[in-house]
Amino acid sequence: MLSKNRIKYINSLKVKKYRQLSQSFIVEGGKSVLELLDSDYEIEFLLTTPEFEQKYSSILSLHSAVTETVTAQELEGVGSFQTNDSCLAVARTKQNVFLSQEKPEFVLILDDIRDPGNLGTIIRVADWYGIRKIVCSNDTTDFYNPKVVAASKGSFTRVQTFYTDLATYLTGNASGKSVAGAFLGGQSLYEFEFPLNGGFIIMGNESNGISEEVAEFVTSRLTIPRIGEAESLNVGIATAIILDNMCRQISLK
Structure with missing residues (x-):
């Protein structure tokens, strides 16, 4: 069961001010979380349903992020998706780094x-x-x-x-x-x-x-x-x- 502090923290990340203060953001849904896991983003923690955890155990085992098993109802309660039967992740934002235009891009x-x-x-x-x-x-x-x-x-x-x-x-x-x-x-x-x-x-x-x-x-x-x-x-x-x-x-x- 999700703690009140964790629920409060996730909900705070729906607001830009608190995303900037904590330098963290929410990623919801199986496809997006799998893309996140395959990227260079630093992940704080994962909330997964038993079904998602079982299906992607080999991928999840490659990461050191804390993983907590929750129900789909709990995911939908803290996330912004009306339906989410897979997972939610909280990851660290990246620095706002200057981007230049290099030929031929x-x-x-x-x-x-x-x-x-x-x-x-x-x-x-x-x-x-x-x-x-x-x-x-x-x-x-x-x-x-x-x-x-x-x-x-x-x-x-x-x-x-x-x-x-x-x-x-x-x-x-x-x-x-x-x-x-x-x-x-x-x-x-x-x-x-x-x-x-x-x-x-x-x-x-x-x-x-x-x-x-x-x-x-x-x-x-x-x-x-x-x-x-x-x-x-x-x-x-x-x-x-x-x-x-x-x-x-x-x-x-």
């Missing part, structure tokens, strides 16, 4: 992405298309938010993030490099030639797009041509479309 820049589900989806999409670095504005939602971690489906273990003031970052790092940004009015994505030496791709806020301050650094304004009548695209979907076009084009050169 593309670095994704996120300007004020507020929805945790959107950020998690973008991380998953970035992982799919081989993007390993994401630079986020300070007001972008927290990478370690439980909803972000869950939506990334384990991709958070392979994609690095750096939170910073974007104008300052771009001033020092974008000179002479391609900086493509997603806008409602701009050059058709299908006509744009992504450079072989890489660069930056900026995605803006769900409602307001890329801020004026950040837009000043954009060298190419890109638009996904609309064929039908939909008013707009979700930022996660838009990111996927842009990265897919970038990867297909680069692979053909």
Whole structure:
């Protein structure tokens, strides 16, 4: 049975302030926890159901993290998932380390992405298309938010993030490099030639797009041509479309 202190601690990690104070975060669900176990994250402890523990005993035995056996009801009581019949982990967050753009890679820049589900989806999409670095504005939602971690489906273990003031970052790092940004009015994505030496791709806020301050650094304004009548695209979907076009084009050169 989970102790009151452990329950209180896990619940505190649902709040950004306490995640930062403890430098820890929650990972829920079998797939995400297995990805965590296969990563370089330091794990504080694991809560597992007997079924999960038995099924993955060989993997769990390779780790020194404290493992406590609990019921599915206990997991659902402390986690954010409505249903969780496998496991929950608490791991240590990583330091906010500077990320540079190295040729020929593309670095994704996120300007004020507020929805945790959107950020998690973008991380998953970035992982799919081989993007390993994401630079986020300070007001972008927290990478370690439980909803972000869950939506990334384990991709958070392979994609690095750096939170910073974007104008300052771009001033020092974008000179002479391609900086493509997603806008409602701009050059058709299908006509744009992504450079072989890489660069930056900026995605803006769900409602307001890329801020004026950040837009000043954009060298190419890109638009996904609309064929039908939909008013707009979700930022996660838009990111996927842009990265897919970038990867297909680069692979053909």
